[in-house]
Amino acid sequence: MKYCMKCGNELQKRSLKHEGSIPYCEECCEYQFPYANTAVSLILLSPKQDQVLLIQQYQKKDYILVAGYVNQTESLEEALQRECLEEIGREITSIRYLKSAYYEPSNTLMCCFTAVADSVSLANISAWEIDAAKWFPFDEALRMIKPNSLAKLFLMSYIEKYKKLSF
Numbered sequence: 740m741k742y743c744m745k746c747g748n749e750l751q752k753r754s755l756k757h758e759g760s761i762p763y764c765e766e767c768c769e770y771q772f773p774y775a776n777t778a779v780s781l782i783l784l785s786p787k788q789d790q791v792l793l794i795q796q797y798q799k800k801d802y803i804l805v806a807g808y809v810n811q812t813e814s815l816e817e818a819l820q821r822e823c824l825e826e827i828g829r830e831i832t833s834i835r836y837l838k839s840a841y842y843e844p845s846n847t848l849m850c851c852f853t854a855v856a857d858s859v860s861l862a863n864i865s866a867w868e869i870d871a872a873k874w875f876p877f878d879e880a881l882r883m884i885k886p887n888s889l890a891k892l893f894l895m896s897y898i899e900k901y902k903k904l905s906f
């Protein structure tokens with residue numbers, strides 16, 4: 740972070756007890772701690788946990804994971820529940836933390852979880868947020884998911900950890 744988020748003044752590094760060197764605004768007389776957007780990404784599992792849901796969005800051909808930004812005042816778990824209900828029309832259970840990664844182009848900390856859907860029904864998916872959604876077995880999901888994406892990194896991490904597929 741180079742400029743003050745309140746006044747736009749150039750920030751100076753100033754040492755803060757126990758915290759090291761922190762950007763400081765001399766106009767506002769305030770330290771500005773690092774800031775990133777927060778988003779959740781979800782490996783949504785079928786009730787039998789043998790398939791994963793991938794979606795297509797924004798008229799793109801790439802398959803990705805269900806994901807969305809965390810609203811202010813929301814917990815990560817609440818954001819996951821809301822995104823799933825809004826986009827897929829399904830309730831989720833057994834939410835489990837998997838892995839996080841920083842995505843520089845949008846200054847976003849992506850936090851990936853796994854959860855189990857209450858049904859494989861896709862009858863209630865949002866027509867305006869989702870172009871297509873499909874359940875895939877894990878080996879096929881790995882081939883279909885967007886190459887070189889964080890979504891693929893998260894899926895590979897899940898499979899390595901829990902599925903013991905070789906790739």
Ligand SMILES: [Zn+2]
Pocket residue numbers: 743744745746747748764765766767768
């Ligand atoms: Zn300032």
